[in-house]
Amino acid sequence: MQISTRQLYDRSTSLMQQLSVRADTLQTQLATSKKVNTASDDVAAFQSLSLIKRSTADDTTYGSNITLAKSLLAQSDSTLAAIESQLQHAAELATQANNGTLSPENRKVIGQQLTVIVQDLVALANAKDGRGEALFGAATGDNAVVQASDGSVAFTGAGEVSPIPVGDGIDVQATDSAARLFGGIATASGPSDMFAVISKLATALIKDDGATAAAADAGNSLKSVLAQVGGARGSVGxxxxxxxxxxxxxxxxxxxxxxxxxxxxxxxxMATITELQKTMTVLQATQSSFSKLSALSLFDYLR
Known part of the structure; x- marks a missing residue:
C-alpha cells in the first residue's frame, strides 16, 4: 500500500493537533481546578451544573429570607412579651379598681396609670422592624395604629403583609397585623380591641362614672386580650x-x-497530571518522529 506525502503530512498534523488540544484542555482543567469549563467539555455535565447553580442561587435567596423571617419573628416575640407585661399590669389595676371602697381620687390615679399604659401599648404596637417598617403594620399604611387627640386608638391600613418565601413552594407569615393581634376581642358590649378596653376603663375611673362595673367588665375583657396575645406568641414560636x-x-x-x-x-x-504527562509524551514523540521522517532525503519521492 502506497502512502502519499500529503496523506502522511495530514495524518501527522491531525494527530498532533488533537494531542495539542487535549494537552491544552488538561492544562486548563488544572489551572481552573474544573474539568467542565464549557458546554463542549461535557454537554450533560454542563447542563447538570447549570441546574445546580440555579438551585444554589435560589436556596441562597431562601436562606436570606429565613434569616429575615427569624429576625422579624424574634422581634415580634419580644415586643409581644412587652405588650403582655403591660396588659398584665392593666389587669392588676383593673382588679384594684374593682373595689367599691376606693375614693374617687384613688380611682382617678388608677385611671391615669391606665392612660399611660395605653400610650405605652400604642408605642409598642408601632414598633419598627430592622428594615424601618412597622412590625405589626398591615399591607398598607406606615404605622400599625394611630392615636387621636382624644386618646382613642384606631388601626391603620388593611390586609395582611405578604408571607416570605423560604423554600420551593414554602412560605412563612413572619409578622401579623395589629388588627389581628389586638383586635376582635369579645366583650360584654360586643367586639372591641385592647386599646379600647383599657381606655374605656381609664375614662370611667377618671370620671368616677360606673367605675366598679367598668373595672369588672375590663377585667374579664383583659383576660381575653391576654389569651389572644399569648396565643399569638405561641404561633410566633x-x-x-x-x-x-x-x-x-x-x-x-x-x-x-x-x-x-x-x-x-x-x-x-493527580489523575489529570498523569494524563497530561502521557499526552505530552505522546505529542513530543509524534513531533520527533514526524520531524525525522520529513527530513529523509527519499521522503519527497514516496508516493
Whole structure:
C-alpha cells in the first residue's frame, strides 16, 4: 500500500493537533481546578451544573429570607412579651379598681396609670422592624395604629403583609397585623380591641362614672386580650421552629448538592497530571518522529 506525502503530512498534523488540544484542555482543567469549563467539555455535565447553580442561587435567596423571617419573628416575640407585661399590669389595676371602697381620687390615679399604659401599648404596637417598617403594620399604611387627640386608638391600613418565601413552594407569615393581634376581642358590649378596653376603663375611673362595673367588665375583657396575645406568641414560636427545620433542610440539600457538583466539575488533580504527562509524551514523540521522517532525503519521492 502506497502512502502519499500529503496523506502522511495530514495524518501527522491531525494527530498532533488533537494531542495539542487535549494537552491544552488538561492544562486548563488544572489551572481552573474544573474539568467542565464549557458546554463542549461535557454537554450533560454542563447542563447538570447549570441546574445546580440555579438551585444554589435560589436556596441562597431562601436562606436570606429565613434569616429575615427569624429576625422579624424574634422581634415580634419580644415586643409581644412587652405588650403582655403591660396588659398584665392593666389587669392588676383593673382588679384594684374593682373595689367599691376606693375614693374617687384613688380611682382617678388608677385611671391615669391606665392612660399611660395605653400610650405605652400604642408605642409598642408601632414598633419598627430592622428594615424601618412597622412590625405589626398591615399591607398598607406606615404605622400599625394611630392615636387621636382624644386618646382613642384606631388601626391603620388593611390586609395582611405578604408571607416570605423560604423554600420551593414554602412560605412563612413572619409578622401579623395589629388588627389581628389586638383586635376582635369579645366583650360584654360586643367586639372591641385592647386599646379600647383599657381606655374605656381609664375614662370611667377618671370620671368616677360606673367605675366598679367598668373595672369588672375590663377585667374579664383583659383576660381575653391576654389569651389572644399569648396565643399569638405561641404561633410566633411555632413559625420560628418551622424556620429552624427549613434552615436545616436547606443545609442538608446544599451539602448533597455540593457533593454532586464536585463529582461533576472538580478536577482530579493527580489523575489529570498523569494524563497530561502521557499526552505530552505522546505529542513530543509524534513531533520527533514526524520531524525525522520529513527530513529523509527519499521522503519527497514516496508516493
Amino acid at each position: 411555632a413559625r420560628a421552629a418551622r424556620l429552624d427545620l427549613e434552615s436545616d433542610r436547606l443545609s442538608d440539600v446544599a451539602l448533597a448538592r455540593e457533593i454532586d457538583r464536585s463529582g461533576l466539575e472538580d478536577t482530579d488533580i
